[in-house]
Amino acid sequence: MSEFLQHLINMLVLGGTYALLGIGLTLIFGIMNVVNFTHGVLYTFGAYIMFIVVHQLGVNFFLALPLAVVAGWLLGAVIELTLLRPLRGSDIDTTMLVMIGAWIAMQSGALWIWGGVAKSVTTPFPEAPLVLGPVSVSWLRLFVLAAAAMLIVVTYLLINRTKLGCAMRATFQDQDTASLMGVNVDLIYTSTFAIGSSLAAAAGALLGPVYVIFPQMGDLAAVKAFAIVILGGLGNITGAVIGGFVLALAEELGAGYVSSGYRDAMGFLIIIAVLIFKPTGLFARSERVG
Amino acid sequence: MKSAIAILTVVAFASVPLWLRDPYLMNALITTGIFIIGAMSLNLLLGFTGQLSLGHIAFFGIGAYVSALTSLGFDVGLPFGFRIVHVPWPPIVGFVLAIVVAGLCGYLVGLLSFRVRGAYFVIVTISFAEVVRLVALNWVELTQGPLALTNIPSITIGLPGLGDLTLRTKLQNYYLVLAVAVVTYVLISRLVHSHFGRAMRGLMENETLAVSVGIDVTRTLTLAAVISAGIAGAAGSLYAHYIRIIDPEVFAFINTVTMVIMVITGGKGSLAGPVVGGMIFGLLPVFLRPIMAPEAQWIAYGGVLIVILFVLPRGIVPSLALRFRKPKSRAETLAPVAFSERDAKEHA
Numbered sequence: 109m110s111e112f113l114q115h116l117i118n119m120l121v122l123g124g125t126y127a128l129l130g131i132g133l134t135l136i137f138g139i140m141n142v143v144n145f146t147h148g149v150l151y152t153f154g155a156y157i158m159f160i161v162v163h164q165l166g167v168n169f170f171l172a173l174p175l176a177v178v179a180g181w182l183l184g185a186v187i188e189l190t191l192l193r194p195l196r197g198s199d200i201d202t203t204m205l206v207m208i209g210a211w212i213a214m215q216s217g218a219l220w221i222w223g224g225v226a227k228s229v230t231t232p233f234p235e236a237p238l239v240l241g242p243v244s245v246s247w248l249r250l251f252v253l254a255a256a257a258m259l260i261v262v263t264y265l266l267i268n269r270t271k272l273g274c275a276m277r278a279t280f281q282d283q284d285t286a287s288l289m290g291v292n293v294d295l296i297y298t299s300t301f302a303i304g305s306s307l308a309a310a311a312g313a314l315l316g317p318v319y320v321i322f323p324q325m326g327d328l329a330a331v332k333a334f335a336i337v338i339l340g341g342l343g344n345i346t347g348a349v350i351g352g353f354v355l356a357l358a359e360e361l362g363a364g365y366v367s368s369g370y371r372d373a374m375g376f377l378i379i380i381a382v383l384i385f386k387p388t389g390l391f392a393r394s395e396r397v398g
Numbered sequence: 399m400k401s402a403i404a405i406l407t408v409v410a411f412a413s414v415p416l417w418l419r420d421p422y423l424m425n426a427l428i429t430t431g432i433f434i435i436g437a438m439s440l441n442l443l444l445g446f447t448g449q450l451s452l453g454h455i456a457f458f459g460i461g462a463y464v465s466a467l468t469s470l471g472f473d474v475g476l477p478f479g480f481r482i483v484h485v486p487w488p489p490i491v492g493f494v495l496a497i498v499v500a501g502l503c504g505y506l507v508g509l510l511s512f513r514v515r516g517a518y519f520v521i522v523t524i525s526f527a528e529v530v531r532l533v534a535l536n537w538v539e540l541t542q543g544p545l546a547l548t549n550i551p552s553i554t555i556g557l558p559g560l561g562d563l564t565l566r567t568k569l570q571n572y573y574l575v576l577a578v579a580v581v582t583y584v585l586i587s588r589l590v591h592s593h594f595g596r597a598m599r600g601l602m603e604n605e606t607l608a609v610s611v612g613i614d615v616t617r618t619l620t621l622a623a624v625i626s627a628g629i630a631g632a633a634g635s636l637y638a639h640y641i642r643i644i645d646p647e648v649f650a651f652i653n654t655v656t657m658v659i660m661v662i663t664g665g666k667g668s669l670a671g672p673v674v675g676g677m678i679f680g681l682l683p684v685f686l687r688p689i690m691a692p693e694a695q696w697i698a699y700g701g702v703l704i705v706i707l708f709v710l711p712r713g714i715v716p717s718l719a720l721r722f723r724k725p726k727s728r729a730e731t732l733a734p735v736a737f738s739e740r741d742a743k744e745h746a
Contacts, residue, residue, distance in 0.1 A: 143520065195708075202707055204520065205662060209701070209703035209707070210700060212652070212697075213696070213700025215696075216695075220691065331524070331525070369535065369536035370532060373529055379525040380522060383521075387518065
C-alpha cells in the first residue's frame, strides 16, 4: 500500500510538468493545425537555459525559471516568424516535414554547442527528502509541482480571462470569422506558438534539475506531449491537464509493477490504444479551446 | 527514352566496382543502396498514396531482426512455462521471412490508417516504431538488447551447377544490393502503372471521387502498406546480413528521417526520385566527413530539408523533368502530383 502511495506522489510531480508540455502542444496543434516537432527541442532548450543561467551566469535558481520561460517564448516566436508564417496555407505534411528539419537542426545544434555529456543543475533545496508517514518526496520535486501548478493556472486565466485568450479561442473556432471580427490572426498564431513554446521550455527547466540535461532529452518529452494531446483531445486544455496526470500515473504503475524498461513505452501504447478505440480523445466535449 | 536512361543507369552502377577500389566508398555505396531500397518502399506510401509513415524504419528493423534471428537461432522462454527453441536456418530463408513478417506488420499499420489519417496517422506510425524499439531493447532473451545480435551469417545463395556461394566480400554484396534495388524499382514501376497504381493515385488525389467510381479504399491502402513494408523488410534483411551486427539503434527515428529526406529531396511520387535523393544524401556524409563535424552535418541535413521544402517542394526529379520536357507532355510528366488538390488550388 505504501508503495502505491509513493507512486501516487511521484505521479503528481511528473503529471504537473507533463500537463505543461501537453497544454503547450495542444494550443499549437489546436489553433494552428501544426504538428510541432520542435516541442521537444524547446523542452531541452528550457533545461539548458536553466543550466547556463545557474552555472555559467551564477544567477539565483528561482530567477532562472522565469528567464527560461522568456527564452522559450522568444525562440518560439522566431520559429513561427521564420518557418511557419511563410508556409501558412500549405498542406500539413509540408509543415510537419519542415518542423522535423528544424528539430534535427536544433537538436544537433545543442549537441554541437553543449556536447553529449549529461549535465546536472545544483539546486538550493536540502538533500534530505520530506518524509510523510510511509512516503517521502524531495523538496525539489515539491517545488516543481508547485511551480507547474502555478503556470497551469496562469495559462488557464490567460486563455479564459484575457482579450488575447478570447482572440485565441475565436481563432480556434473559426479563423475566417475571427479575422472578420478584427482579430489579427497572424499575431494570434505567433502568440500561440510563443506561449506553447514557453510552456515547453518551462517544463524542461523544471524537470531538467530533477533528472539530468542532455541534447536528446526532448525526444521522449515530445512523444509524451503528443500522447497527452491525443489523450485529452485536440485543443482541450483541461483534457491536456488530465491527460498529463493519466500518462504520469500509467508510467509510474508501468514502471512499478511491469518493468522499468517499459516505462517510456506507456506513452506510445496510450497513443495507439486511444487512436484505435477513441480517436477524439477521452475528454472530447466540444471543438473549442479552454 | 525513359528506359534508355534506366538501362544506362543500371550499367553505370554495375560498372562501379570495375574502377572504384576504395573499400570505404564501396561500403558507403552498399549502405546507401540498402537505404535507397527503403526509401523506394517509403515512396510507395508517401508519394503514391499520400500516407506519411514516419515509422517506416520499424519495418526495416523488423526485417533485420527477423532475418538475423532466423539465421542465428534462439531459445526463448514464454509465460506459462512454454519455450521456443529455434535452430539456425539458412540466411536466404531469413530474407524471405523478413519480407513476410514485415509485410504482416505493414498490414496491421495499414488497417490502422483507415481509422486515423493525417497528423494522427503520422503519430501512430512513430509510436509503433518506438514501441518496437523498446521491445528490441528490453526483450534481452530474444534480441540481446543493447548488447546487439552479433556474428550474423552472410547470405548464401545456391547457384545451379556451381554450388553454394556465400556473399562475404563488399563486391558480392554490392551486386546483391544492386540486384534487389533493380527488382524493387521494376516491381514498384509495374505496380504504379497498373490498375492498382491508378487506384492508389486516385485515392490520394480525391478520395470521395475515387470511392464513387468503385475503388476499394481498404483493399488498396492495406495492399500498398503491405508491399511497402515487405520491401522495407527486405532492405532490413540485406542490412543485417551485410553489417552482420544489429542493435536496437537500428530503429532510431533519425533513420526514418533519412529515408524521408531522400524521398522528399529526390521527389515524392516519382520513381527515380528516391534513387536520386538517396545517392545525394547517402554519399553526402562521405564528402562532408573531412570538413565537418558529425553534429554540423546533421544541422546541415535539417537545413537542407527545410530549404528543399521551401525552394523545390516537388523535389529534384519532377522539377528537372518539367524543365526538359516539351510543353505538350507536361501534364503527363506531372501526373503523380499535378492533379492533387493543392496544385489545383495553385493553378486556379
